[in-house]
Amino acid sequence: MHAYDAEVAVVGLGAWGTAALWQLAERGVDCVGLERYGIAHALGASHGGSRMFRTTCLEHPGLVPLARRSLELWQVLQEAAGTRLFVPGGxxxxxxxxxxxxxxxxxxxxxxxxxxxxxxxxxxxxxxxxxxxxxxxxxxxxxxQAGLVRPEATARAAADCAVRAGARVLTGSTVTGLVPEPGGVRVATATGSLYVRRVVVSAGPWLQTLVPGLPLxxxxxxxxxxxxxxxxxxxxxxxxxxxxxxxxxxxxxxxxxxxxxxxxxxxxxxxxxxxxxxxxxxxxxxxxxxxxxxxxxxxxxxxxxxxxxxxxxxxxxxxxxTPDGQFVLGPLPAEPRIIVAGGCNAHGGKHALGVGEALAELATTGRTTVPLEFTAPARFTGR
Ligand SMILES: Cc1cc2nc3c(=O)[nH]c(=O)nc-3n(C[C@H](O)[C@H](O)[C@H](O)COP(=O)(O)OP(=O)(O)OC[C@H]3O[C@@H](n4cnc5c(N)ncnc54)[C@H](O)[C@@H]3O)c2cc1C
Missing domain, CATH: 3.30.9.10 (D-Amino Acid Oxidase, subunit A, domain 2)
Known part of the structure; x- marks a missing residue:
């Protein structure tokens, strides 16, 4: 049995991945984030200066508690980072x-x-x-209650707070494969690999390249x-x-x-x-x-x-x-040490911090405080 390089690796540090890393680090988890580009780049889903925030989540009734929780966490992150990340106004x-x-x-x-x-x-x-x-x-x-959130500033703030709480951030680090091994997962990069107990794969619009078999x-x-x-x-x-x-x-x-x-x-x-x-x-x-x-x-x-x-x-x-317009969040039924987070369907910015908390909970306790069963990967892969 090898020693772990970290307890949890977060692959992909957009708005969702940085939030997960922040929440893991705040829980005292030994965690590392890997990002192929830099934090807050303009090639994925988390750039453009603003995202609409609403609590009336018309996409699914189960998202309302997630939006409410995200808003609470935005207040916490704003305070911790000392910068304005949520702009109210209706x-x-x-x-x-x-x-x-x-x-x-x-x-x-x-x-x-x-x-x-x-x-x-x-x-x-x-x-x-x-x-x-x-x-x-x-x-x-x-x-x-609606307003706007700042995706790049949020990702930067979450990454900074994660590092302050003990997380490692490896930018310019492309993950090339995830290989389940006894007791953990090997996260392969172009220059080496890390052996971790669990992986959160928050690779946004690239998720299907690392986790095939999801209808993304x-x-x-x-x-x-x-x-x-x-x-x-x-x-x-x-x-x-x-x-x-x-x-x-x-x-x-x-x-x-x-x-x-x-x-x-x-x-x-x-x-x-x-x-x-x-x-x-x-x-x-x-x-x-x-x-x-x-x-x-x-x-x-x-x-x-x-x-x-x-x-x-x-x-x-x-x-x-995704075919049903809902996120895909949770452990893969065939490999529960790999927790996926994607399929934001262009409505996941307002939920970024709540999603990050849910991912940290899934990686540590296996359960989420906000019920999110409707987003489980099993609805596509079968149990
Ligand atoms: C144009 C647009 C408008 C939107 N408007 C709204 C809105 O108004 N309201 C709202 O709530 N939501 C909105 N959304 C959705 C929202 O912005 C996203 O849900 C949110 O930013 C989360 O993105 P993400 O972290 O999942 O993906 P990303 O930000 O793309 O992050 C994924 C990260 O993974 C990294 N990565 C990928 N592959 C690898 C690899 N192999 N190795 C290492 N790293 C890797 C990428 O470089 C990237 O940084 C919008 C999205 C878009 C695109």
């Missing part, structure tokens, strides 16, 4: 009442007793005048920033154009937030446009093409007039997608 969910966005929000709010407010078209126009072109059937729902796809999603013209600038500040999701008649979802912290207005279009498509996990192309923003820009005159047709800046993000 958020808007717009669309038909039967649809997943506004309707889903109302249903989640009712089920979990979350205070939200349904705005009349007049109230929407008064308070948030940049949102125009409402369909006759659309409703607007205001969630006061890597999806490319463009992010764009638009600078409002001088007359429209006041309409597009974060206060007047807070974080929002808007379901369009085509089914596509327009999302974004107003200018803040030196950033112009941020917008994206989910489930539409040529830029939103599946790619190979190891595809290295992050270049932006006209097709990444053209279909979004065409919508602006109707839904957010005052923004120019060409964005000031654009970038490419990527996330892991």
């Amino acid at each position: 958020g808007l969910l717009i669309g038909p009442p039967s649809g997943p966005v506004a309707g889903g929000t109302l249903r989640a709010a009712e089920r979990h007793g979350i205070a939200v407010q349904r705005l009349t078209p007049g109230e929407l126009a008064d308070r948030f005048p940049a949102h125009t072109g409402l369909d006759p059937h659309d409703i607007a729902v205001w969630e006061p 796809e890597t999806v490319r999603m463009p992010l764009t920033w638009y600078a409002p013209d001088a007359r429209a600038r006041r309409r597009f500040t974060l206060e007047r154009f807070p974080v929002f999701m808007r379901e369009l008649p085509s089914g596509a979802v327009l999302w974004g937030c107003g200018s803040e912290g030196g950033h112009p207005v941020k917008l994206g279009l989910e489930y539409a446009g040529e830029g939103f498509r599946t790619v190979e996990p190891e595809d290295t192309d992050r270049s932006v093409a006209r097709t990444d923003w053209e279909s979004l820009s065409r919508l602006l005159a109707r839904y957010a007039p005052g923004l120019p047709p060409v964005p000031e800046r654009a970038a490419v993000g990527r996330f892991g997608r």
Whole structure:
């Protein structure tokens, strides 16, 4: 029997992996994080300056407690790191009442007793005048607890706090394989290997390259920033154009937030446009093409007039997608010492700190405080 190089290795240090490492280190666990690039890089799922935070998790009712717990942990991390990571201010969910966005929000709010407010078209126009072109059937729902979180700053803060609590962080360290051995797992890198008791694999949109057999796809999603013209600038500040999701008649979802912290207005279009498509996990192309923003820009005159047709800046993000739209979090049934964390389906940023805590719990006690059975890998792999 070999000596362990660490009790737990965390492979992949994006927003989820750094949170897991922080939580493990806080529990006094001997842990090491391995990251192929650096902390807070712009090649995966955790870059772009902001992520929408909501407690009305329309994606699954079981996510509401996870969002609440994440928010508590954001307060803890902010204090420990001495930097602002959560920006409150509320958020808007717009669309038909039967649809997943506004309707889903109302249903989640009712089920979990979350205070939200349904705005009349007049109230929407008064308070948030940049949102125009409402369909006759659309409703607007205001969630006061919503806000935005900063993914890169959160990852940096969690990694720093993890190191302060005793974790090791190995950047520029690509894991090439995970080999179960008696009593542990060998984590192979290009330059050697580590023998650990358990592994958390939080490799985001690359997860399937290390853990084959999960039905994961890597999806490319463009992010764009638009600078409002001088007359429209006041309409597009974060206060007047807070974080929002808007379901369009085509089914596509327009999302974004107003200018803040030196950033112009941020917008994206989910489930539409040529830029939103599946790619190979190891595809290295992050270049932006006209097709990444053209279909979004065409919508602006109707839904957010005052923004120019060409964005000031654009970038490419990527996330892991599962067939049922839920995360895949938990031990592999065939190899429980390997705990996977992926399939964020572009709604995992708000849960990053709660997910990190759940992963640390799984790696130490095998149970999570927030019930997360609906995310278990066994639903895909069988027991
Ligand atoms: C464009 C976009 C918009 C989004 N908007 C929202 C939003 O508004 N609200 C919300 O809640 N969520 C949102 N999300 C989702 C959210 O950002 C992610 O769920 C969150 O950042 C967690 O990402 P992650 O840590 O799983 O993945 P990543 O950040 O990609 O981290 C995975 C890490 O693993 C590393 N890695 C991969 N393979 C290896 C290997 N072999 N060896 C070592 N390291 C490896 C990678 O380099 C990377 O650093 C969005 C996602 C995208 C892409």
